[in-house]
Amino acid sequence: MDVSITFAFFLIFTGAAIFASLALATRQPLIIAYIALGACIGPYGMSLVTDTQLLADIGHIGIIFLLFLLGLDMQPQALWATLRKSTVVALFSSAIFLSMGFAVAYLFGYSTTDSLVVGAAMMFSSTIIGIKLLPTTVLHHRHIGELMIGLLLIQDLLAIIVLMVLFSAAGDGTESMGKTLAISLAGLPILGGIALLCVRYILLPLIARFDRFHEYIFLLALGWCLGLAEAAKALGLSEEIGAFIAGITIATSPISQYIAVNLKPLRDFFLILFFFSVGARFDLAMLQQVWMPALVLAGLVLGLKPVVYRFLLKGVSEKRPLAWDLGFRLGQASEFSLLIAYVAAGAVLISEQASLLIQATTIITLLASSYIVVLNYPTPIAISDRLRRD
Template sequence: MHDPILTALFLVFVGAALGATGALFARQSMLVGYILLGILFGPSVLGWVSSPDLIKEAAGIGLIFLLFLLGLNLHPQKLVQLFREVTLTTLLSSLIFAAFGFGVAAAFGFGTGESAVIGAATMFSSTIIGLKLLPATALHHQHIGGVVIGVLLLQDLLAIATLIGLQGLGTGEAGMGDLAALVLGPPAVIACAFLAERFLLRHVWHRFGQVQEYVFLTAVAWCLAVAELGSVVGLSHEIGAFIGGVAVANSPISRFIAESLRPLRDFFLVLYFFALGAGLELGMVEDVALPAAVLAGGTLLLKPWVFRLLLSRVREKGELATEVGVRLGQMSEFALFIAMVATTSGVIGARAASLIQVATVATFMVSSFVIGRSYPSPIAGTAALRRD
């Protein structure tokens, strides 16, 4: 019997292996290979994978595990210190990027409402690109990773507020209850996570921590449970998973958990980037090619410069500030969510949504290529820069 899901997985992973091989021979990021493969196999070209939405839903689990594993490497005291350092940088940079995106859209004839949504989509950087390409072995990069995580988490909160606002515009409701949940949700999830770790997980892991299969099973369950709790109170699954990771960061088996969940994370992230390429509608590319090129090119040039300037003002060294800026110099997967919600809510039309999609994918590809050629990463284009 023909199983479309099994066939899709066969195409994704056999193709991803071939695409990654070609990307590495060409000294490019493997992520570029996954996106190009998705475009090739997706509905717009060969049509071998005709329903990328199903893959994309499963692929979102990869981002959940990514944030959970990052939380495992951050102690609560360090996280508070990072938030103090990057809050002003995040807010100011978001305003600058939003103004840039609004200006580009308005210059190409989009209305005020659509320009505002395009500006909002330009504000954020990619959690996956920023963190997937960051090595964790060197102390220098652990500090860079902390700064990157702090900026991205604050951006995620802003993105959630933006999505709530767009949903409110579409339904005609103010959405104040959702905004209140956004304010009260994080403390509630944090309290629940730390209490459960203190009075439940700590004891069962102390007693059965030698059984590796049990630790793996309970770690996955814990990650997904706190992620779901975050979603229930109005946050994203990803922020919930991050809180779950931070809650168990002090556990003596946190390193084992991180190592055992890494292959699971990578499995779903391959699906994510494939689905990203497969979901791109090439038929709309020609219509938005010029504004998308300006928006993507301007974003790639502006974001590194702005982050360097702002981080230098909070006493980060120039070299570190530059590297953080380059690693955050793309648009975000949240831009795709914003485009989808705004389209569903009737706030923007298909052309504006296509502009956001094309510009986002373009920045993903160029940014991952630049990072892989310029800075250490697990999938760098040269052996000298390839670090895990």
């Protein structure tokens, strides 16, 4: 049944309030409530909300704001030092998770192409789970946050490369893909340099002149975030990278924390839509086709990712408690995994079963990882007062 966007929002946010109340009363993570609501009233449940692609696109803005706010909390010098260490860990861990996903899919009878795409989808960890569940105002967690951002940014670049390869395999040609990738990688420092110049000579003077008008500062921050996100997309990068650059370039401004506080409610609004769309777009009836490999692969992701991250981080001189903490926070598949599944299936590069395997594994790990982190580590939405931090 087709409904207006206003009525869809009414169903989603009223339902989210009810499901969130039940989740809190039964001591469950709120993220689970939003995904469950999507499964309940989405097209494969009660079919009250059917245009999940539109909601997913709107919800994606939440991820953009999430990365923008993340940049606001980081200093450029600290990020650069962290990226050098994160690159080694990200590349080695990605190779291990690619091999793991390929092996599982191949052993369950999937084709070589299917298995490669499944393996590639397992390389990434969830930006939303990792960052949303990380306390942002506790100094003890600053280094964890910097390491996490470094890892997730490297994974973001790897995901862009994977998606370019998929588009190329769909018919663009290897030579064209190589040129596009080179332009994108060259565009990253260019975008950063232009952003710094704009901040220094345009944004900061405007903020200094009109900082008493709070509405203006809010609009300026929104325009800067979304404008740089679109600029990054035009250069072949992701909107998330553009938003992060937008945040980090004004992180040294005294107004940055004011912007961060005022944008958090807007970020949460869009993230609720994103998690709703994740639950709504998964066909539970199809799970019977892939339940065995999905459970095996999800179990390996949940079990091996924390261990791999723990040993790799320990190898680059990180303390053992921090390595385990970060390992469990990144111990799941990613929203990029879902995107890879949708793109590869849409281009008929992989079978429908392989796409379902990626989707099922991702959603299982998102759900399970949310429980593991919320119940065992400090988070802003912890059920226990002892673990709630923000």
